[in-house]
Amino acid sequence: MTAGAQAPSALEAELIRLVGEVPDPELPVISLAELGVLRGLEVLGPGRVRVELTPTWTACPALDTMAADITEVLTSHGMTEVAVDTVLAPAWSTDAITAEGRRKLAEAGVAPPRPKASGAAGAAGGPVALELAIRCPNCGSTDTRLLSRFSSTACKALRRCASCGEPFDHFKEV
Amino acid sequence: MAAARALGDDALVLAQRLGEWAGDAPVLEEDVALTNIALDLLGQARTLLSLTGDEDELAFLREEHEFRNVQLAELPIGDFADTTARQLYFSVYQELLYAALADTGGALAPLAAKAVVEVAYHRDHAEQWTLRLGDGTEESHRRMQRAVDGLWRYTGELFEPLDGLGVDLPGLHPVWRERVADVLGRATLTVPGGPDRTPWAAGAGRQGVHTEAFGRLLAEMQYLHRAHPGASW
Numbered sequence: 056m057t058a059g060a061q062a063p064s065a066l067e068a069e070l071i072r073l074v075g076e077v078p079d080p081e082l083p084v085i086s087l088a089e090l091g092v093l094r095g096l097e098v099l100g101p102g103r104v105r106v107e108l109t110p111t112w113t114a115c116p117a118l119d120t121m122a123a124d125i126t127e128v129l130t131s132h133g134m135t136e137v138a139v140d141t142v143l144a145p146a147w148s149t150d151a152i153t154a155e156g157r158r159k160l161a162e163a164g165v166a167p168p169r170p171k172a173s174g175a176a177g178a179a180g181g182p183v184a185l186e187l188a189i190r191c192p193n194c195g196s197t198d199t200r201l202l203s204r205f206s207s208t209a210c211k212a213l214r215r216c217a218s219c220g221e222p223f224d225h226f227k228e229v
Numbered sequence: 230m231a232a233a234r235a236l237g238d239d240a241l242v243l244a245q246r247l248g249e250w251a252g253d254a255p256v257l258e259e260d261v262a263l264t265n266i267a268l269d270l271l272g273q274a275r276t277l278l279s280l281t282g283d284e285d286e287l288a289f290l291r292e293e294h295e296f297r298n299v300q301l302a303e304l305p306i307g308d309f310a311d312t313t314a315r316q317l318y319f320s321v322y323q324e325l326l327y328a329a330l331a332d333t334g335g336a337l338a339p340l341a342a343k344a345v346v347e348v349a350y351h352r353d354h355a356e357q358w359t360l361r362l363g364d365g366t367e368e369s370h371r372r373m374q375r376a377v378d379g380l381w382r383y384t385g386e387l388f389e390p391l392d393g394l395g396v397d398l399p400g401l402h403p404v405w406r407e408r409v410a411d412v413l414g415r416a417t418l419t420v421p422g423g424p425d426r427t428p429w430a431a432g433a434g435r436q437g438v439h440t441e442a443f444g445r446l447l448a449e450m451q452y453l454h455r456a457h458p459g460a461s462w
Contacts, residue, residue, distance in 0.1 A: 110272075110343075112269065112272065112347060113269060113272035113273055113276065113340070113343055113344055113347060114268045114269050114270075114271050114272020114273070114275070115272070116268075142339075143276070143339035143340055143342075143343050144338070144339035144342060144343075145342075146339070146342050146343040146346065147343075148346075202258060203258035203259075203261060203262055204262065204350050204353065204354050205258075205261050205262035205265035205266070205350075205354070206261065206265075207261075209265055209268055209269060209347075213258065213261075227350070229346040229347065
């Protein structure tokens with residue numbers, strides 16, 4: 056399933072499904088497939104498999120846990136040699152989070168990332184996109200304000216809802 | 230891979246400095262913000278240093294003169310204005326550098342393309358605080374001006390050519406000056422006018438020449454690993 060390779064075999068498709076169902080260690084409501092961090096899976100030989108994983112943020116400490124969880128799932132399904140490689144390019148973007156993933160994030164009280172305008176946040180040296188309203192995951196109000204660009208994990212910002220008064224995390228756009 | 234070593238050392242050393250704010254920042258949100266920025270930098274450092282050797286050996290077992298970070302990264306954290314001024318100077322530089330590096334298609338390009346988006350948040354954070362302190366009270370303005378003036382002489386070093394980088398660093402200098410001047414202007418601060426290099430610094434950090442404070446930083450960073458080789462938790 057690596058870029059440019061042939062269509063996955065039946066075994067590969069099955070393993071991709073299993074690995075995709077692994078929950079994110081920090082936000083267990085969302086799976087790795089929904090987070091969009093799986094880049095490829097290739098069966099190299101009997102019992103030998105290689106998985107490509109991309110970090111959400113460069114220093115995401117959950118990456119090691121993800122790799123361990125993936126290894127555990129694959130070994131419990133008969134794989135004896137599992138390699139989980141980290142790939143940086145092309146860089147992961149919050150646009151890789153699926154619609155279902157966004158819905159689950161909101162349901163868990165984390166405002167999902169907004170779709171990125173082209174050229175926003177960095178790549179073209181442009182400003183961080185902060186213009187679109189972010190909806191409070193508790194009451195649905197769009198009257199929310201930024202408390203801090205940095206929150207409990209690297210990928211989130213801290214906001215407060217002006218309507219219901221609740222602070223909440225926002226999965227910030229990259 | 231001299232370039233990866235130099236940029237990795239910048240990120241590692243500044244991450245260590247920012248970590249000193251943990252539990253000590255003016256407000257809780259800043260504790261979290263500065264350590265988040267430190268974590269981002271540490272991620273960059275790990276990727277960059279791993280391209281040139283074993284990351285742990287490089288971080289914990291090298292001597293002072295073997296580090297290639299700029300002196301700006303190693304200076305003590307000072308007060309919150311000093312830290313804000315350094316973050317402004319450094320993040321504007323890093324954002325320009327990574328954007329250019331991402332376009333080179335070289336070995337460092339994937340990391341640069343990934344990190345430039347994260348650094349945009351660091352720069353935005355530094356900019357907001359520069360505006361708030363510069364255009365704040367008389368006292369915050371005075372201290373912010375003192376901080377940008379005091380660190381100015383360490384900024385020239387950022388734009389020394391780096392072998393093998395594939396980016397024209399001196400060419401980025403005027404753009405950097407323009408962007409920094411824009412923020413300082415909006416913050417009602419005066420752009421420092423003095424020299425942007427210390428007279429006695431020779432090739433400075435990129436040549437392994439460091440300030441006195443750097444030895445103490447390394448002592449703290451390396452102590453545990455040297456006392457208990459291979460320790461983990």
